[in-house]
Amino acid sequence: MDSDSFRRVRVPLLLMLVMAGVLVGAYGYEPEARALPVLVAWSTIGLLVLEILVQAGTPVGRRIDAALQSKGAAPEPERVPVSRALVYAVGWPGLLVAMIILIGILPAVLVYVFLSLKLVGGKSLTSALTAAFAVTAFAWTLFEWGMSYQLFRGVLMGDFGGF
Amino acid sequence: MTAAFTQAVAYLFTFQSLSYLALGTGIGLLFGAIPGLGGTTALALLIPLTFGMDADAAIVLVGGIMGGVPFGGSLSAILLNTPGVAPNAATCFDGYPLARQGKAGMAIGAAAASSALGGLIGVAFMLAVIPIAKAVVLLFGPPEFFMLSLLGLSAIAVSTGGKLIRGLISGGFGLFLAFVGFDEVGGGLRYTAGIEYLWDGVRLVPVLIGLFAIAEMIQLLTVGGHVATGGDSAALSRVLDGVKAAFANATTVLRGSAIGAFIGAVPGVGGTVASFLSYTVARQISKEPETFGQGNVKGVIASEAANNAKDGGALIPTLAFGIPGSAEMAVFLGVLVLHGLEPGPRLLLDHEDVIYGLIMALSLSCVLASAVGLALARYLVLITRTDVQYLAPVVISVALIGAYALESSLGDVIAAAVFGVIGYFMVRFDYPRITLVIALVLGGIAERSYHQSLLMSDGSHGIFFTRPVADTLLALIVISLALPGLRLVAQRRKKT
Numbered sequence: 196m197d198s199d200s201f202r203r204v205r206v207p208l209l210l211m212l213v214m215a216g217v218l219v220g221a222y223g224y225e226p227e228a229r230a231l232p233v234l235v236a237w238s239t240i241g242l243l244v245l246e247i248l249v250q251a252g253t254p255v256g257r258r259i260d261a262a263l264q265s266k267g268a269a270p271e272p273e274r275v276p277v278s279r280a281l282v283y284a285v286g287w288p289g290l291l292v293a294m295i296i297l298i299g300i301l302p303a304v305l306v307y308v309f310l311s312l313k314l315v316g317g318k319s320l321t322s323a324l325t326a327a328f329a330v331t332a333f334a335w336t337l338f339e340w341g342m343s344y345q346l347f348r349g350v351l352m353g354d355f356g357g358f
Numbered sequence: 359m360t361a362a363f364t365q366a367v368a369y370l371f372t373f374q375s376l377s378y379l380a381l382g383t384g385i386g387l388l389f390g391a392i393p394g395l396g397g398t399t400a401l402a403l404l405i406p407l408t409f410g411m412d413a414d415a416a417i418v419l420v421g422g423i424m425g426g427v428p429f430g431g432s433l434s435a436i437l438l439n440t441p442g443v444a445p446n447a448a449t450c451f452d453g454y455p456l457a458r459q460g461k462a463g464m465a466i467g468a469a470a471a472s473s474a475l476g477g478l479i480g481v482a483f484m485l486a487v488i489p490i491a492k493a494v495v496l497l498f499g500p501p502e503f504f505m506l507s508l509l510g511l512s513a514i515a516v517s518t519g520g521k522l523i524r525g526l527i528s529g530g531f532g533l534f535l536a537f538v539g540f541d542e543v544g545g546g547l548r549y550t551a552g553i554e555y556l557w558d559g560v561r562l563v564p565v566l567i568g569l570f571a572i573a574e575m576i577q578l579l580t581v582g583g584h585v586a587t588g589g590d591s592a593a594l595s596r597v598l599d600g601v602k603a604a605f606a607n608a609t610t611v612l613r614g615s616a617i618g619a620f621i622g623a624v625p626g627v628g629g630t631v632a633s634f635l636s637y638t639v640a641r642q643i644s645k646e647p648e649t650f651g652q653g654n655v656k657g658v659i660a661s662e663a664a665n666n667a668k669d670g671g672a673l674i675p676t677l678a679f680g681i682p683g684s685a686e687m688a689v690f691l692g693v694l695v696l697h698g699l700e701p702g703p704r705l706l707l708d709h710e711d712v713i714y715g716l717i718m719a720l721s722l723s724c725v726l727a728s729a730v731g732l733a734l735a736r737y738l739v740l741i742t743r744t745d746v747q748y749l750a751p752v753v754i755s756v757a758l759i760g761a762y763a764l765e766s767s768l769g770d771v772i773a774a775a776v777f778g779v780i781g782y783f784m785v786r787f788d789y790p791r792i793t794l795v796i797a798l799v800l801g802g803i804a805e806r807s808y809h810q811s812l813l814m815s816d817g818s819h820g821i822f823f824t825r826p827v828a829d830t831l832l833a834l835i836v837i838s839l840a841l842p843g844l845r846l847v848a849q850r851r852k853k854t
Contacts, residue, residue: 206789207527210531214534217549224548228544228548230808230809231805231808232534232548235530235533236530242526242527249523284576284779285779287754288572292772300758307754316747316751317747318748326751330752330756334756334759338759344763
């Protein structure tokens with residue numbers, strides 16, 4: 196298998212590992228509780244094997260592809276570098292969630308929107324601050340004032356109610 | 359009956375009632391459009407406000423909310439790929455691609471018209487079916503529910519157009535997610551990894567918020583620009599084109615409404631199943647199934663008609679038997695009881711005027727919500743022209759607040775964020791999100807019905823094949839799975 200083929204099969208391989216974990220876990224449950232999970236796990240593993248055959252470009256895979264009128268192998272991931280994608284996909288939402296837990300929803304939203312607009316969007320200080328305050332004010336008006344709904348205050352403020 | 363109807367009409371067309379209706383519709387639109395809130399939250403929050411009202415006024419207000427929520431949800435689904443409420447998820451599949459093509463106005467127009475028509479048809483269905491409602495609802499037992507779930511799941515196989523294997527793999531993971539939590543049959547916990555939040559299972563709304571709203575915003579942030587990449591989405595003509603498209607596809611509207619009203623009437627299945635089923639049926643019988651998911655306006659029409667018609671259907675078991683078909687209907691039941699209206703067969707006899715008032719309020723609010731949507735469409739579509747650097751942090755923040763507001767749970771916030779990451783990588787590696795969602799919705803129903811059926815039959819699987827309604831559903835499953843193959847054979851014959 197060349198490096199290109201390996202790159203295409205790495206996702207189904209990873210998913211197969213996850214589904215194998217599901218299967219192993221299922222066999223730890225009572226027969227009734229595992230009936231459908233076992234069926235689903237084996238079926239999904241079977242499908243992942245087919246996907247690997249298709250993605251690796253094997254003769255069998257090509258036949259399956261043709262029979263299913265598939266659009267062919269999954270397109271190469273877009274050219275956004277993995278590091279950049281990880282920062283956007285994991286870094287920023289992760290930062291927001293961490294701030295929500297620590298300092299509460301409203302301050303977290305204020306800081307997140309400001310930082311995102313300033314650091315990622317490259318907006319001016321005034322624009323970033325205005326947008327951040329506007330979103331925070333909207334959330335406060337709708338939830339806290341309009342609906343008398345207390346948003347999470349953050350563990351640093353002694354609020355452990357959201358857990 | 360005529361006297362009660364006339365009384366309801368006379369009451370509804372007073373300044374006070376119309377004001378309550380408009381207020382309810384406005385609240386419904388707002389709560390529908392903000393992910394995570396929805397009709398259940400709106401009704402629950404407004405129960406205290408109805409304490410001082412008489413029953414008729416409270417019912418009109420509630421009818422307005424129930425009519426406004428589905429269309430509000432479709433606005434965020436179309437403009438931001440964010441289903442305001444779970445049943446709007448199917449609207450994303452073609453509504454958002456239309457917005458990306460600069461045809462958001464058209465999608466909103468189509469959604470508005472099909473919502474109004476679907477709502478009216480759903481109410482008409484309710485009026486027609488009430489006399490025979492009990493017999494229809496009783497036809498559905500666990501084996502039929504199981505077959506109904508399989509019908510939805512079988513649609514997975516053919517709804518992914520060219521990504522069959524990856525679609526099924528996503529479906530497998532969706533089913534796995536549905537198994538997480540407390541096992542109703544064995545009484546134990548499965549796949550919770552010691553996390554208390556997962557005891558109740560993986561909640562649908564945080565998953566939807568993550569997979570669609572957050573994932574889409576992450577995707578847009580990585581490439582920059584705007585939601586709309588072409589066209590003139592703000593043009594009024596586009597909005598009218600959408601309205602015309604709904605009327606031009608009257609069959610799709612009627613079929614979607616029938617599916618919505620019927621599924622809505624079956625307790626425990628819900629609007630999400632109705633809109634997905636309507637969407638997949640429209641796709642399967644289309645001559646251009648490959649255009650679904652790419653911005654086919656029929657996809658918007660099918661899901662929105664079903665989504666709005668379901669409320670009319672769901673009122674049947676709620677009013678006639680006191681069995682709420684959904685969480686929203688359960689809260690609505692609470693409003694009825696609060697005002698001294700005991701649901702059940704007697705309600706239809708003793709408070710006919712109230713029932714007609716509700717039916718008319720629901721119908722009018724569907725039309726009113728659509729009219730408001732149409733009036734605002736050209737301004738709303740400007741969202742698709744907003745710089746994504748502004749849009750993304752705002753949408754992600756509001757989406758996570760909405761996730762928290764569901765149950766005041768940080769677990770929901772974390773779940774939405776985690777599924778946002780999963781959703782982004784599903785888009786990046788071309789694994790369909792739709793099949794994961796369908797499987798998550800149907801997995802619990804399928805497993806519960808499967809075990810209940812086996813309990814009924816002392817473990818014999820024959821129960822699934824010996825009941826007329828279950829057999830009919832089985833036939834529909836076979837037909838739905840065979841359709842793509844039959845279409846392929848037909849195409850080959852045409853070529854030769």
